[in-house]
Amino acid sequence: MKSIRLRLIVLFILVTTATLSAFGVYAQLQLSRELESRFVRQQQEVLNQLQTNLAYPVWILDRDLMLAKLEGVLSAPEVSAIYLLDPVRNDVIAGIKRDTRGVLEMSAKLSNPSPLMLRSQIYPPPHIDESRRRISTAHIVIYFSRAQIDQKLRLALSQRIIEVLTMDFILLVMLILSLRMVFIPLRGLRDALNRLASNQAEEVEELSYIQRSEFDQVIDAFNRTLSKLKMIILRRSQAESMAHDALEQVRAGQQQLMRKESYQRALLDNFPFAVWLKDTESRYLSANVAFRNLFDIDKADEIVGKNDFDIVPPAMAAGYRAADREVIANKKNVYLEEQITRDGHSSWVETYKAPVIDDQGVVFGTVGFLRDISERMAAAEEIKHLAFYDPLTRLPNRRLLLDRLKQALAMSLRNSRHGALLMVDLDLFKDLNDMHGHDMGDLLLQQVAQRLSACIREGDTVSRFGGDEFIVMLENLSGNSAEAASQTKLIGEKILAALSLPYQLDTHQYQLSASIGASLFVSQEKTIEELMKQADIAMYQAKNAHRNTLCFFDPHMQHAIEQHAKLELELRQALAQNQFELYYQIQMNSAHQALGAEALIRWHHPHKGLMYPREFIPLAEESGLILKLGYWVMESACAQLKLWQQNPLTRPLVLAINVSAKQFRQANFVAQVQELLEKYQISAKLLKFELTESLLLDNIEDTIATMNRLKSMGLQFSLDDFGTGYSSLQYLKRLPLDQIKIDQSFVRDLATDANDKAIVRTVIAMAHSLNLDVIAEGVETEEQRQNLSAKGCVHYQGYLFSKPLPIQDFLALLKQN
Missing domain, CATH: 3.20.20.450 (EAL domain)
Structure with missing residues (x-):
């Protein structure tokens, strides 16, 4: 009878153990699936959060900010690589992977496919309008290390197995104790298990012996298991604390990056000239306040995604697109000055464009600077005008005339055609200044300049030589000297007739005459100095001939002047x-x-x-x-x-x-x-x-x-x-x-x-x-x-x-x- 009872007890124990083991194996499988599913959900949440954090830096192509956020994800040991891909060309925009030593390194191309990976699309920031947010700006791909995941799952599974085995063991002990001992130790075990289930392992104390029997071995095993459980719980607490600290560091880094981005935005918006950023398709990613003011754009997000054809005339946009392509193709800066017209107002601007290149030498955009240089160009033009033109009459001055005369002599040498110099001096001009003042004299000189300009042909030059002297240079006259003289005389008489007409000077009407000296030239047989001297001599000859006349140069007068x-x-x-x-x-x-x-x-x-x-x-x-x-x-x-x-x-x-x-x-x-x-x-x-x-x-x-x-x-x-x-x-x-x-x-x-x-x-x-x-x-x-x-x-x-x-x-x- 005792033997049958013993066998029944042993059989019951074996059946109970087998049942518990089968239940434990089933629980392991279920637990393994649950842990892996939970890991995938956790990583999907990480990926969703990463999509939001990466939307703005990807949209503005801020590579440093993108890499900083990617490195935050790689702080998890189970992530082996993470990439941002161009959705059109599937090229890597930015990438970081972990090598065999566990060291992080930048990568410009995808690693070998991973058994476990997550891929999702990144859309523009929320402030971008709905039509543009439907277009993906990049894809994010996360590769996971199967070994790290398995290790993590094994660790979690081991913890759960230990818990299950502990429960099995405790149930077995309870079963044995229920057969052999009183319920006091059972209550102690119950209390200990309740504390363990309530994550109060630190409050569980080791059990004491009631009597020296087989139960003391169970208590010893429980105490050893309790020590191991406390150690596991302590390590998990430390890991959670480290994860929390890492998360705080990531948040602090994000806030620092956001402050840096705000500082950069404030700096760009306070630049006195326009600044913008484009992608490789010449689409605007960002622009400062000066740029938006220049093109009448109210909000910052209104420029994002647009190109030059959306904001400037097609001809200008085509030129800008060509400059962008040149910058991207040659990886060199481009500088140009151009005149633009907007709303009927013309202005000069200088533009500087440069490529945006990553560490691998890949161009992923262009940056441009533009400023208005109208005042500088106007000042330069005024300086040039003052250097070559008379400020009162706006006619070419002596310097410009001599330069054109030099060119005319060279042209005459090539085509063997005559030219002529007419020196025009206003008769009795000093009397006008003495009677009515220099202001009236200036008005007269301006009207004389207008009449002289109206008398000449296209290609000829009228210059104010100084005081009341003007010089008219005629080019491309006949190759025959007599015909050239006749043409010169015709123009000279036309000038005399025009200058002799009455002048209205404010409230005064004035009339004067002029004396004109003419000198013909062909090829380079005469120097500029000789031509000027001959025209001057002829002019004085005209004055001596009772004025209001035209005289050609007389060699006898030249001799008299030399004497x-x-x-x-x-x-x-x-x-x-x-x-x-x-x-x-x-x-x-x-x-x-x-x-x-x-x-x-x-x-x-x-x-x-x-x-x-x-x-x-x-x-x-x-x-x-x-x-x-x-x-x-x-x-x-x-x-x-x-x-x-x-x-x-x-x-x-x-x-x-x-x-x-x-x-x-x-x-x-x-x-x-x-x-x-x-x-x-x-x-x-x-x-x-x-x-x-x-x-x-x-x-x-x-x-x-x-x-x-x-x-x-x-x-x-x-x-x-x-x-x-x-x-x-x-x-x-x-x-x-x-x-x-x-x-x-x-x-x-x-x-x-x-x-x-x-x-x-x-x-x-x-x-x-x-x-x-x-x-x-x-x-x-x-x-x-x-x-x-x-x-x-x-x-x-x-x-x-x-x-x-x-x-x-x-x-x-x-x-x-």
């Missing part, structure tokens, strides 16, 4: 070599007593002999040498007066010298006179300045002031050639004059010309009324002297008494008288 230039050089040498001498013409009264003399300059030319003032004084005035020559005359006169003071015969004589307008208007003229008077220690009353009417009437106020300063020093003044100009009695009475000199033109025919008699009588009467002395020059006959004396003039100068003499002959004449 003129030679004489100027010789005049300079004469000053340096002291080739001048003063001659003295005596001035007498009616009692035949010497009052003084007029000092007249003579030039002892080494080749031409004695030259008179009329032969070189005009040249001295024109060249400016009159200042040095006038100072020499003034110093020589002072030196002569100093010598005369030593001789009783010459001591009372007054010496008169002629002073030119340029010399008189020098700022230091009064100082020069005072310096010479002090140097030679002579009385200023013995020195008389003869001034012309033209000198007195120009800048009358300054002239009067200078005369008064000299008058206060004691100098005398004589008004020379009186009656030949346009003297104003109003000014005459204000001038500190001592004497009026009647011009010899009135004295010459005094005996026969009633007009001359009337003029001389009037001049003498006026001078006496103004308490001025009167002297007549050019007195050559006794009859002339008597007529002058009868009219009240008692001072004379002329050949009747003596011609101008050298100083020794003059002194001899004084002794005779």
Whole structure:
């Protein structure tokens, strides 16, 4: 009986054990499927979260941000590789894989297929409109390591098996204890299992023995199992803590990347020029505020996905597309300047485009910068215009004309056709400036420029050469010189007719004429300097021919000008070599007593002999040498007066010298006179300045002031050639004059010309009324002297008494008288 009971007990134990084992195997299979399904669901959630995180960086092609987010997924050891694929070409946009050592490395191509992988599409960010969000921007593929997954499943399965076996073991122990022992240990086991089921393993204590029997082995086994369970639970807690820390780090990294992205966006939006990013199909991925303002785009997402054909005219868009392709194909930067027109407004912009290249050298987009350079281009154009064009008339200036003339000479050499230069000078233009001011003169010059431009043919050039001079360059005239001259004359007469028409200058109407000098050229037989000189000579020839005419260059005039230039050089040498001498013409009264003399300059030319003032004084005035020559005359006169003071015969004589307008208007003229008077220690009353009417009437106020300063020093003044100009009695009475000199033109025919008699009588009467002395020059006959004396003039100068003499002959004449 005991044996049967024992067998029944053993059989029950075996059946129970087999049942529990079968149940455990079934539970293992179910658990394995459940764990794998749970893993797949977890990874799908990770993939969904990754889709959302990658949508924006993939849309703007921010490679660094994409890689950062991909590396966060690879922190899980069961992920072996992760890739972002181009949905069209299936190329890898970005990829990271784990090598055999577990080290992460970038990958530009897919690894070998994995037994377990997940693939999904990435769509644009939520703020993109629905029509564009339907288009996938990229595919994400995650490869899993089967070994890592199996290891993880085995670990989880082992934990569950241990739990199941523990439960089986505990049930078996309970079964045995229920047969052999009381329920106290069973309650202890129950409490321990409840705590284990409630994840309170740390509160489970080891069981104590009730008695020394087989149950002590069960308790020992339970205590050992409990220790292992605590260790497993501790490791799982540590793993969960590490996973939580890793998740926090990923979140912190994401926030840092979002802040970095915000900073970058703020930086780009505050750039003073337009910035944009495109993909390889020239679709816009992003653009800053300056770009959107330039093309009137309100929101940032409105530009995303568009191309240039959507925002600019087709011709411009085609050019931009071509530049993008050049950048992508050559992997080089492109810089261009262009003029664009939008809403009727034209502006210049400069554009800089560069490829966006990843670490493997693959171009995955372009970046561009654009800024408005209209002000810079306008300034450059203005500088260029100022360099080559006259700012008043907007005509080519001297510099541009000379450049075009050089080209015209070269063209004439090739085609053997004539050209011509017309130098146009406005007659009496200075009178307009003097009467109405320079503003009116500028208006006239502008209208002259317009009329000249209207008279020429296409291809010809009108230039303002300076002041009131214009130059017209005619090209492509006939190959025959006579025909070319005829064509030039026709155009010149057309210009004269146009310029002679009345001008409306503000409220004034004005009319003038012009003098034109013409010079023909063919090939390069003449230099530019020769052509300009010949046209200038011809222009002066036209002025001498009573103006308002056209004259062609005359070689004889060229010779005269060359002689003129030679004489100027010789005049300079004469000053340096002291080739001048003063001659003295005596001035007498009616009692035949010497009052003084007029000092007249003579030039002892080494080749031409004695030259008179009329032969070189005009040249001295024109060249400016009159200042040095006038100072020499003034110093020589002072030196002569100093010598005369030593001789009783010459001591009372007054010496008169002629002073030119340029010399008189020098700022230091009064100082020069005072310096010479002090140097030679002579009385200023013995020195008389003869001034012309033209000198007195120009800048009358300054002239009067200078005369008064000299008058206060004691100098005398004589008004020379009186009656030949346009003297104003109003000014005459204000001038500190001592004497009026009647011009010899009135004295010459005094005996026969009633007009001359009337003029001389009037001049003498006026001078006496103004308490001025009167002297007549050019007195050559006794009859002339008597007529002058009868009219009240008692001072004379002329050949009747003596011609101008050298100083020794003059002194001899004084002794005779």
